[in-house]
Amino acid sequence: MTIKEKSQSVVDEFAIFDDWMDKYAYLIELGKELPIIDEKFKNDSHLITGCQSRVWLHADYDEDNVVFTADSDAVITKGIISLLIRVMSDATPSEIFNADFTFIDDIGLSTHLSPTRANGLVSMVKQMKLYAKALHLKTGK
Amino acid sequence: MTIKEKSQSVVDEFAIFDDWMDKYAYLIELGKELPIIDEKFKNDSHLITGCQSRVWLHADYDEDNVVFTADSDAVITKGIISLLIRVMSDATPSEIFNADFTFIDDIGLSTHLSPTRANGLVSMVKQMKLYAKALHLKTGK
Amino acid sequence: MGFKINTIRNDFPILSTKVNGKQLVYFDNGATTHKPLQVIDRVSDYYKTENSNVHRASYNLSHIATDLYENSRKFVAKFINANSYREIIFTKGTTESVNLVASGFSDLITEGDEVIITVMEHHSNFVPWQQLCKKNKATLRFLPVLKDGTIDLSELEDMINFKTKLISITHISNVLGTINPVKKISEIAHNNGIPVFVDGAQAIAHTNVDVSDIDCDFYCFSGHKAYGPMGIGVLYGKEEWLNKLSPYQYGGEMISSVNFESTIFNELPYKFEAGTPNVAGALGMEASLRYIQDIGMDNIIKYEDTLLKYATKKLENIKGLRIIGNAKSKIPVISINIEGLHPFDIGTLLDQMGIAIRTGNHCAQPLMEALKLPGTLRVSLALYNTKDEIDLFADALAKAVDMLT
């Protein structure tokens, strides 16, 4: 699946909720489910700055694709992270750094991703793209 | 005449004018008439700071009384100075530094004397009182 | 005029705003307060009928604007019981006021000197001193905060020594709500010949501020945290101290005369007001302080204290909830920690329910570090808040906790 297709599947998934409580309950559930990063990467060098909640992000390279793992100390942040990872992970570097993130808008969580937000998800997306760019330059993919 | 009486006579004098043009024409006339300071005092040490127009002020002590002479490069300022001198000069130091200057209000020129004005008349009144105070301390009068 | 909460609420147009379809419940007054019509209209009216630059012109409109501006200064002087209008400098806010004084002290603090602040300072009353000390090779020392959110005066006396050049302390903590004993601190400091700077950002809207009684050497606050406009604030300083400090910015009214080689600076307070001042801001702030005065600070204190007690009691029912800061003397600022839950998660859900509340470190990272907390959920109330709103909040909080556990 392309990033675009994966985004669409997330949007579809959220379309069934018609009030904010269900949406957030689902996000919280997603957030709780996932131990999404290896403990050894939960250190300062993986910490993303500018967040109200702390976010750790790690990127691995698996043949052609980037594989992201991440965690946060806030569960809603973690829920959104798990969506971001579902969409962004297992894609080629160039696919990642060319992707847009309007799907977050489309599921009605856009207040989390406006560039002026202090919650760090913007920084996280930025960091994901930086990783992808670095890998692209290194591997040409 | 006391300062109070002299003030009143100035106010009475101005009472006959009922429009601003006559009032200012009279002020200008007063301003033009008077060479009110000895040229040798028109130097920086007699200059009053904080004025839009330049004002020089000199104080002499004649027996019991202070005698002021002053000048300005602006003729309206000079006119007002001549009123101030008429009222303030030839009075004892303590009379001067206890005087108020509401007569300027009463003749309708108060915009010239508000403490926030930059035209230097406030500074001039302040300086007159300072001279008087210094003389008072020196002579006890 | 007494305290009529409905009349008061009607003065604040924004309180009838809807958030996510729900009535706005605004509990972030520590960050900024809303503005009554009296303030909003004062600013508009100025621009509609009195607008002009001040001080330098010889025409009527400028005289009017100058008088208005200087009367605002006199009003502020009276409101905080300063000795003279010369002690009131208009700044853009608390942060600028602190930076102005820190810059002035740059000449007075040298290698080996010490500056004392507390662990509970807002970054604005911390980083300027930290950077000053760093630049001048002085030491910044921190008075610790006790468990209940207060400071220990005997500890302060121990910290003071002959190298201490300044004590700077917040009048009221923006995280804990603690009202610090600034009068006592000034006394201790002055017994040791040390000047005191007080950050009144959180105090001006919530308690009586009397700088002559406190006897501090500097005091400052922001208009926007006391129902006034943004972009305006005050620095109070004793004349003898303000005279000791060099000007901060250069240009405009702060210049008395200048030639190619050198500049003579104006006298107080103008010496510290460079550039065209924010006249509309000063008039708006005067209107806000008059608004407070008309209601009466004692009435405000009494009402806000009722709210504080009511909210504190309500919150105690929530499982795992702990209030950070339990000083006897405090304003209605309630920092909350709920075991196992991240403040950001709670804040996000509360926002969905129309409740505007602050989460995070509240620009007081050193305090968070000392408390070993990632942040708190902070309720900060103002004179227009109500018990009903507190009920709504408590219910919403219970719901959020429920969703998260």
Add this chain to the structure above:
Amino acid sequence: MGFKINTIRNDFPILSTKVNGKQLVYFDNGATTHKPLQVIDRVSDYYKTENSNVHRASYNLSHIATDLYENSRKFVAKFINANSYREIIFTKGTTESVNLVASGFSDLITEGDEVIITVMEHHSNFVPWQQLCKKNKATLRFLPVLKDGTIDLSELEDMINFKTKLISITHISNVLGTINPVKKISEIAHNNGIPVFVDGAQAIAHTNVDVSDIDCDFYCFSGHKAYGPMGIGVLYGKEEWLNKLSPYQYGGEMISSVNFESTIFNELPYKFEAGTPNVAGALGMEASLRYIQDIGMDNIIKYEDTLLKYATKKLENIKGLRIIGNAKSKIPVISINIEGLHPFDIGTLLDQMGIAIRTGNHCAQPLMEALKLPGTLRVSLALYNTKDEIDLFADALAKAVDMLT
């Protein structure tokens, strides 16, 4: 929308004010301009419906305020054709902008270095550099002004040497009206590896400002001189230059993280914005620039130039009158000297006739010294002034001259 003077005048409520019983004729736009309803209402509406602190909170109202504030920044960036919103710092005005950069250059200018400014600078773009040079034992050099009120570029080239560290120049003189060739100056400076600071206080409301075209390294202006609110202004800086400068004030959003020992500063533009920003001011300024944009700067220039020509012609009829500043390229700022008469006397009488005009040195004492004048009478026009007003003024001036001679 074209240029409809009556519609425009109706936008400015203050223009229907009476002074001493007469219709106000406001010719002191160089000091500050009046505000259209579009600006006044923008500020009010913000306080009535959108007021909040920005950047740090996780609730909706704060998100809205943050977006509005950041959109104002983006709007300003586009208005002056900057490359990025990161190059736009909100300050309280021109004076603060100059002081911020002068403070930053304090690290970059050392003993023996030179800074070049012109004789026609406003104190705000003069004294900060004078004081910096004094402190750092550098030399401030003055590019002279020619008889017609222009500067000589070849003379500038002669002044530049390997010690020159900065050239700072006003885009437009507030006394002479001269539009300086700032693009050409930037080119000369850059050929010598020298950065250029441009004071745009008098330019922003009267000419097209394109910082990319000028290619200056810094540019600044005040909102209040361009139909915007007081207490807000802009500093533009190229990113590479802003990155080189240390922060100016500490506290609030300019801090990224902090602990007891040290502080990490935020990135551009926040690094230079300490304390709660003047959000209402930024939105009001955006509204004022939109107002200018909607009328169209080219229309404004054309209209104002008509006024300039008309007034210049009218004034030539008055005996003994001399216009100081006759550059070909100038805005409608007309400095007047009348032989044998003091500007203060004339200004006082004009005020009685309802005409608001500036007299004095216009915060440009070095220029007055160079021109050997005690001051001038300055007419500075704006887009809402009319030929009728110029007629009233010319008549009043003739009457004043008559009274004084």
